[in-house]
Amino acid sequence: MSQVPAYDQQYYLAPDPPTSIPEGYRHVESNGWHLVVDTEFTVIPVVSEDDDVGLVFGTILDPYETFRDGSIVLDSDDESAPLEAAFETGLRPLLGRFVGVLHCGSGARVYTDPIGALPVVFDRNCRTVASSPLAIPGVTHEERFRQDLYDSIKWPLVSRGDNTWIPGTVTYYDGVERVLPNHYLDLRMWDSRRFWPSEPVTRSPEALEARVESIVGHLRSVFDYIDDTYANPQLSLTAGKDSRTLLATAKPLAKAGRIGMFTIGDSDWEVDRHIAQRITRELGLRWTPLSVIESSAREERTWSEQTGYTVGSAVKETYTTMWQLDADAEIGGLGGEIGRSYLWQDGDDSDTEIGPRDILTRYNKPDHPALAASLEPWFEGVSQFDTYTTLDLAHQEHRLGNWAGPQHLGFRPTVDHIRPYCFRPIIETTHRLDPDWRHADQLPHRIIGQCWPELEQFPYNSFTDWKRHAVKVKKAVGMLESAAANPDIAAAYLSRKYRGR
Numbered sequence: 001m002s003q004v005p006a007y008d009q010q011y012y013l014a015p016d017p018p019t020s021i022p023e024g025y026r027h028v029e030s031n032g033w034h035l036v037v038d039t040e041f042t043v044i045p046v047v048s049e050d051d052d053v054g055l056v057f058g059t060i061l062d063p064y065e066t067f068r069d070g071s072i073v074l075d076s077d078d079e080s081a082p083l084e085a086a087f088e089t090g091l092r093p094l095l096g097r098f099v100g101v102l103h104c105g106s107g108a109r110v111y112t113d114p115i116g117a118l119p120v121v122f123d124r125n126c127r128t129v130a131s132s133p134l135a136i137p138g139v140t141h142e143e144r145f146r147q148d149l150y151d152s153i154k155w156p157l158v159s160r161g162d163n164t165w166i167p168g169t170v171t172y173y174d175g176v177e178r179v180l181p182n183h184y185l186d187l188r189m190w191d192s193r194r195f196w197p198s199e200p201v202t203r204s205p206e207a208l209e210a211r212v213e214s215i216v217g218h219l220r221s222v223f224d225y226i227d228d229t230y231a232n233p234q235l236s237l238t239a240g241k242d243s244r245t246l247l248a249t250a251k252p253l254a255k256a257g258r259i260g261m262f263t264i265g266d267s268d269w270e271v272d273r274h275i276a277q278r279i280t281r282e283l284g285l286r287w288t289p290l291s292v293i294e295s296s297a298r299e300e301r302t303w304s305e306q307t308g309y310t311v312g313s314a315v316k317e318t319y320t321t322m323w324q325l326d327a328d329a330e331i332g333g334l335g336g337e338i339g340r341s342y343l344w345q346d347g348d349d350s351d352t353e354i355g356p357r358d359i360l361t362r363y364n365k366p367d368h369p370a371l372a373a374s375l376e377p378w379f380e381g382v383s384q385f386d387t388y389t390t391l392d393l394a395h396q397e398h399r400l401g402n403w404a405g406p407q408h409l410g411f412r413p414t415v416d417h418i419r420p421y422c423f424r425p426i427i428e429t430t431h432r433l434d435p436d437w438r439h440a441d442q443l444p445h446r447i448i449g450q451c452w453p454e455l456e457q458f459p460y461n462s463f464t465d466w467k468r469h470a471v472k473v474k475k476a477v478g479m480l481e482s483a484a485a486n487p488d489i490a491a492a493y494l495s496r497k498y499r500g501r
Contacts, residue, residue, distance in 0.1 A: 005135040007306045008413040011037040011057070011118075012130035012137065013101065013110070030055050031103040033187075040413060046090070046102065048074040048083060054108075056091070058098030058118040059416050063218075063225040063423075066093050084109065088195055095222060095423045096416070097408055107188030111195075112179055115335060115396065115422045116405030120179040121171060121308070124190035132308045132409060133173035141305070144173040150309065152368050157313060164312035167363055167398035168374030172309045180378070180397040181405070194381045197431070201389045205434045212446050214429050219249040219447075222420045226329060227253050230416070234327035237261040237287070239275035239461045241340075241444035242333030246420060247279075248451035259331075260286040264321055271463055279458050293321045307406045319410055327415055334404055335396075335421030339430045339443040342399075343391040350386040350435070355379060359394055388435050396427065 004012065005022060017034045021027050028035040028043055030052070037043065037057055044067065046054040056072060066072065074086040083104045088111075091100050097117035102109045110129050112120040122129045123136050130136045133144065150172050154164050169177045169192065179185045183192045226233050235250065237243050253259040261280055265273030273289055280287035295303065295317050303316045322330070343362050356375035357367055365371060378397075382390045400422070411417055420426070433443065448455050458464070 004137050005036075005038075005131070007302070007409075008040070009038055009118075009409050009411075010131045010135040010306075011035060011041070011099070012128055012135050014126075014128045014137070018137075028055070028057075030101060031108070033101065033103075033108065035101075038413075044070065044072055046072045046074065046087065046100075048086070053083065053104065054087065054100065054102040056094070056098055056100045058113070059096045060094055060098045061096040061222075061225060061229070061416075061418065062093070063095055063221045064093045066090070084195075087111075092424050095225075095420070096418070107186060110179065110185040110187065112181060112401075112405075113422070114181050114424050114427055115419065116179075116181050116401040117408040117417070117419070117422070119308075119401075119406050119409070120185060121176050122179065122185055122190070123176050125175055127187075127190070129185065129187075132306060132406070133171055133176040134305055134308070136176065139173060139176065144175065145309075146172050146174055149368070149370055152366060153371075154312070161314045161317050162312035163364070165310045165399075165403035166371065166374075167359060167365065167394075167402060168371055168378065170370055170374040178402065181401040182393065182397055196428075197385070197389070197393075200385055201431050203432050203434055205437070207432070208434055208437060211429050211433055212443070212450075215426055215443070216249060216447055216450065218423055218426050218429075219246070219420055222418075222423060223250045223253055223259075226331065226418065227258055230329040232260070232327050233258075233329040233331060233418075234260045234262050234288070234325060235331045236333065237263050237276040237279065238272040238333070239459075240272075240333070241441070241448075241460055242336030242421065244279075244455050244458075244460075245336065245444045245447050246331065246333055248448040248455055251452045254283075254285050257286050260288060260327075262288040262290055262325055262327075264290045264292060264318075266291050271461060274463055275458055275461075278464060279455065283454065288325070290321055290324050292318050293324065294318060295320045303410045306410045308409075311403055311407050311410070315407060316410075319407075322415075323412055325415070329416045329418055331418045331420065333421065334419045335400065335427070336444070338392060338396055338400075338421065338427060339433065339438060340441045341388070341392070341435070341439045342395045344388070344439060348387060348391070350388055352387040354387055354390060359398070363399070389431065392431055 013033055013035050015033060018027055018036050024039055025036050026039050041057050042060050043055055043057040044060060045052060046056060072090050074090055087102045091111060098113050099118050099120060100111040110120055119131050120129060121133055126138060128136050133139050153166060154162050157163050171178055179192045182196045183194050185192050235246060237247060247254060250259055263273050263276040268274050299320055300316050303319060356372045356379060359375060360367055360371060382393060408417055
């Protein structure tokens with residue numbers, strides 16, 4: 001057995017004990033299963049009636065202080081409630097990047113966090129679970145990588161980088177599958193199954209105010225926890241709504257200077273930097289601009305190997321930019337788009353028919369047989385839900401779970417990367433907001449208006465001076481130049497973007 005994992009922030013779980021432990025890793029045995037995990041990850045035992053029934057490991061944040069004496073204790077007062085349900089309830093108030101393993105009467109199960117920021121992939125033939133394909137002992141790039149699939153999916157973005165992420169459960173490595181968020185892996189049958197939602201999501205306009213208050217309350221609890229836990233947390237501030245909503249709920253910390261803001265950008269001609277500088281200057285907040293650092297060819301290769309080749313685009317080419325950030329916690333607005341009906345189109349209603357190829361079209365992905373086949377079982381599992389729920393789950397599970405989540409494997413391991421919107425209580429509440437209200441993207445405005453109304457005076461994703469006119473011309477010229485220099489790329493982009501509309 002080879003010495004794996006080769007990089008930080010990885011793990012694997014197997015029925016056989018390891019023959020060697022890589023430097024920076026440790027071995028934990030749990031009910032006959034053997035975990036090899038990064039020593040920087042926390043490992044929390046799970047107990048029920050004094051019995052060891054599992055563990056949770058990763059970067060685990062506990063805003064509501066649910067741990068008891070360093071353990072997750074499953075309540076067993078209700079004899080009719082199965083242990084599996086108690087475990088899922090125990091995972092619900094946890095935030096961060098984590099994996100849960102439960103040993104129960106029906107076998108064993110493996111769960112990932114709500115966006116797969118600590119991913120779960122598996123090879124049923126060797127009965128091994130891991131964070132990425134190359135963290136599985138015996139899996140090599142040379143023997144398993146599906147170059148034909150990669151070449152079929154990969155295509156250059158008009159802006160920069162490559163679009164390589166894959167919806168569904170397929171990976172670029174033969175025989176290695178992915179477990180999506182809201183699913184668990186059954187270690188007896190070696191297949192994944194949905195555990196949430198277990199029934200159709202209920203929505204009602206009458207409950208709107210209470211649900212908004214619930215989201216605000218959870219966000220404030222997360223920031224209180226951050227304030228108590230970290231010495232130098234930094235919040236990513238852009239020109240968009242999600243980061244500004246987080247800033248609004250973190251107002252007491254921001255005003256007191258106990259949380260700083262940062263923005264990536266090289267000049268005031270970039271709208272994120274322009275708006276962030278205005279906000280922080282006029283409100284007297286702590287702010288750090290970060291100039292873009294390009295990744296070297298070696299760093300890009302390392303990134304691809306760590307993340308399973310699923311995250312291309314500009315992230316791979318510039319992730320080293322974040323190495324400049326002086327912080328022990330980095331906070332971002334990822335997941336906020338769940339609240340704005342991200343995949344909905346204007347003509348959609350709750351009964352719009354949608355299938356695998358419709359999702360591929362909305363994701364601007366080719367109609368590849370492997371992708372369509374991977375999505376078919378997923379659609380069978382959401383057949384009882386309306387179209388709004390199906391589209392929202394598709395975004396959370398496929399886009400966040402397959403692209404956003406795996407990114408975290410390549411980020412700097414000495415910093416905790418916190419995504420408050422990806423807290424399960426917030427996600428579940430967001431799914432229950434009124435569709436019309438969400439489609440109008442009202443949630444950010446409601447929260448900002450309630451928590452820090454002054455932030456609404458600054459425009460979103462728009463310059464505040466004469467550059468708002470010049471930038472339109474500059475962008476149009478740049479797009480024309482790019483299309484003229486790369487006509488094949490432009491044609492492919494436009495055909496995929498507008499196919500089926």
